Amino acid sequence: MTLRFIDAAALPEVLASIRPPFHADYYAMYSGWLNGIVTDPALMLIPADDHMVHRGDGLFEAFKCVRGAIYNLKAHVDRLASSAKALDLALPCSEESLQALIVETARAGRHPDCMIRVYLSRGPGSFAANPLDCPAPQLYIVVTRLLASFMERHPGGAKLCVSRIPVKPAFLATLKCCNYLPNALMEKEAADRGVHFSAAFDEHGRLAEGATENLGIVTREGELRFPRLERIIPGTTMLRVAELAGSLVEQGRLKATRFDSIAREALAGAAEALICGTSPDVTAVVEIDGRPVGSGRPGPIALALRALLLKDIHDNPAMRTPVF
Secondary structure, three states: OOOOOOOOOHHHHHOOOOOHHHHHEEEEEEOOOOOEEEEOOHOOOOOOOOOEEEEOOOOEEEEEEEEOOOOHHHHHHHHHHHHHHOOOOOOOOOHHHHHHHHHHHHHHHHOOOOOOEEEEEOOOOOOOOOOOOOOOOOOOOOOOOOOOOOOHOOOOOOOEEEOOOOOOOOEEEEEEEOOOOOHHHHHHHHHHHOOOEEEOOOOOOEOOOOOOOEEEEEEOOOOEEOOOEEEOOOOOOHHHHHHHOHHHHOOOOOOEEOOOOEEHHHHHHHOOEEEEEEEOOEEEEEEOOEEEEEOOOOHHHHHHHHHHHHHHHHHHHEEEEOOO
C-alpha cells in the first residue's frame, strides 16, 4: 500500500473526498478549538491530543430538539456544570453562554428535530496522562439526526438481559463522563445476546442502570421504584418521569414513587419494568433473560408515563427552549 503525505494545501481536497454514508446524519458542529461552527461533516474533527480522546478525560450531555425546541435544556447544562466541578474541569463560558451556543449550533443544523451532544474536554496539550499538560478546556457541540424513540419502532416493548459487565465505582458511575468502555461493552453484550438492552447490578446484587439508560420497576403493590442515585447517572428523563408520575399517584393508579434498592428478585417479580432516557423516552420492558415481565406486554403504567412524558416534551413551554 502506498501512503501519501498530506500537507495543509492538500487537506481540503482530501476532506472533500471523505463522504461515508453515515455523514448524512451529521448536521452541525461547534468547535471551541476552531472557535466556530461547521456544517460539513468532514470538518467535524477533534485534535488527537485532546485529553478526552486518548484518556477519556471529559464529560458529555445528550438531549434532543423536538418540533423546533430543545427539551429540558437547563437540567442538562446544570448536570454538566455539576459534573465539571467534581472533575475540577472549568466550563469555558457561563452556563447562559453555553445555552446560547447550543441553540445557535442547533439552528445551524437546520433540522427542527435533532439530537444534540455537548462534549466538555480537558483539551489538547500532550499525549501524557497528566491533565495539567492541557492549558485550557475545550467545548464541542454536535447536532445529528434524531431517531424515532424505541416504542415508535418497537411498539411491542423491549427485551432485556442481566449484564455480566461490572458496574463502575460510585464516583465514575454518577458522572456522565467520556470513559464509557463498560457502557459500550453492555451495548455489545445486548446485541450479542439478541436483546435490545442490558441491565447492570452492583456487587451487592442491586439494580444499577443500562448502558445509556435508567431502569425502573412497578411493584405488584403499585409502587414506581427507581434505584438509589449512589451508583447511577441521575438521568434527567428519569427524574422528570418521577415528577410526572405524581399525577398517577393522585389518580390512585400508583401508590407512590420512590428511589430505593432494587434486588434481582424484585426486578424478576415486578408487575412492570421500564427504561427511561433521552433516546428511548419511556420504554416498556416485556422480557428479562427470556422470561416475561408481567403479562409479557407493555404495561399500563409504563404506557401512561410515556404519554405524560411525550406531552411534556411537545407541549410544556416551561421545558422547551425555542430554536426555530
